[in-house]
Amino acid sequence: MRINKLTYLVAGLFCATTASHAQEILSKSDAVSIALEYNFDIRAASNDLKISENSAKITNSGYLPNVSGTAGTNRSRVNSEITFANDSTGLNRGVTSSSSNASLNLDYTVFDGFGRKYDYKRLQENYNLSQIEARSIMENTMVNLFVAYYEIARLTENELNQKETLDISRERWLRAKYSFEFGQNSQLDILNAEVDYNTDSINYLTIVQQLKNEKRNLNLLLGRDVSVDFSVDTLLTFDEVNYQALEVSAREKNAALNIEQGLLRNSQYNIKVTNSAIIPKIGINSSYGWNNNQFAPGNFSSQATSTSLNIGATLTWNIFDGGRSNVQRQNSKLAMENQQINLERTRLDLERQVQNAWTVYQTALFVMKAEEKNLQTNHRNFDRSKEQYGFGLITSIEFRQAQFNLLTANLNFNQAKYSAKIAELELLRLSGTILDAKF
Structure with a gap:
């Protein structure tokens, strides 16, 4: 009864898996x-890139003039008593007066010691850095995407191999039962076959569960409903990777190295911005004003209107600011030296990563070919053992060993070929070409 329940459970999961394979690839x-389009990190990086693009516009550079306008009005109500020269008096109650004004002001910095120029260059470089950082996020996402994709492909093939092993174990278990009924073997053969069938069933269920989990992980990475079911393409192709071309591409396109190069340019701009603090600055200003006054009765005049136009220029020179600007210049130079150190370290580390990744890739290709030959040998050994077992020339234990060896060889070959593909992905990422690769 125990094995029957397990058989039904495995059969049910197999049907569900078969339905899953029928899903769209x-x-x-x-x-x-x-x-x-939907990955969360890429979407956030896209928004950050738009923010940086807005910040790098000419309208955020300080190159354009400032124009402001003001307007106002006042109204008053006055009670007054007037004494004339003949000592007579007059009383005015609720006398009103008002005034209105408006002005338009313009301020423009004609020259600021080139600080504005290099500030603008720094903003543009920040936008360039944001583009590289967005590319880096996309590259890392592609690596994570295909690591998850190939893991699903590996588990899909492992599931098929485990299912074949499970079918063979079930056939062996049934054969042991029939042989026992006809008195051709012992109860021990049935028990051994049952144990192997149970083991294979558990392994099969474990792979099915792992496959479901990995599909949910990939759905999350894709930014879509984690319950969406699908199948994947298990066909693998390998590109011809040239080490010399890989090195050249890495030095030109690697995202981490490009970011450090951009940061170095920014630190150079920072020095020039701080140097501008000791250079005189020239500015111009202009204003146009309008005033209108409505006087209360009893004044010499009842209304006055005036307009004015003012134009001016200013020269500002920071002769001495207590040494603050000098400290800033010294610090900016030291910061640039640190950035040069970071760039050298990143360049050397990239060389190390490329060499390590190339070694891993070459080793993975060798292991894949070796495991493929091992799989072919185990296939021949299993076919011969199956034939001999059918004629009763070998024991069930020997047959089980050949079956186990074949399954292990299949699993090892699957692991080896997908490991080689992932090693290739890492080379493409380091060389900055993974977004242009065809999979």
Whole structure:
């Protein structure tokens, strides 16, 4: 009864898995398109890039003049008593007067010691850095995407291999039962076959569960409903990777190195901005004003209106500010030296990563080919053992060992080929070409 329940459970999961395989295949190109549009990190990076783009516009540079306008009005109500020269008096109650004014003001810095120029260059460089950082996020997302995709592909193939092993174990268990009924073997053969069938069933269920979990992980990475079911393309192709071309591309396009180079340019701009503090600055200003006054009765005049136009220029020179600007210049130079150190370290570290990744890739290719040959050998050994077991020339234990060896060889080959592909992805990421690669 115990094994029957397990059989029903495995059969039910197999049916569900078969239905899953009938789902629409998520191709590699479709996965990339979905991730580029809906992945959470990429969407956030896109917004950051737009913020940086807005900040780098000419309207945020200080190059344009400042124009402001003001306007106002006042109204008063006055009670007054007037004494004339003949000692007579007059009383005015509720006498009103009002005044209105408006002005338009313009301020413009004609020359600020080139600080504005390099501030603007720094803003543009920040936008360039944001573009590189967004590319870096996209590259890392692509690596994570395909690591998850290939893990699903590996588990899909492992599931099929484990299912074949499970079918063989079930057939062996049934054969042991029939042989026992006809008196051709012992109860021990049935028990051994049952134990192996249970073990294979558990392994199969474990792979099915891992496969479901990995699909949910990939759905999350794609930024879509985690319950969406799908199948993946298990076909693998390997590109011809040239080490010399890889090195050249890495020095030109690697995102981490490009970011450090951009930060160095910014630190150079910072020095020039701080140097501008000791250079005289020239500015101009202009204003146009209008005033209108309505006087209360009893004044010499009842109304006065005036307009004015003012134009001026200013020269500002920071002769001595207590040494603050000098400290800023010294610190900016030291910061640039630190950035040069960071750039040198990043360049050397990139060289190390490329060499390590190349070694890993070459080793992975060798292991894949070795495991493929090992799989072919185990296939021949299993076919021969199956034939001999059918004729009763070997024991069930020997047959089980051949079966186990074949399954292990299949699993090892799957692991090896997908590990080699992931090693190739890392090379493409380091070289800055993964977004242009075809999968």
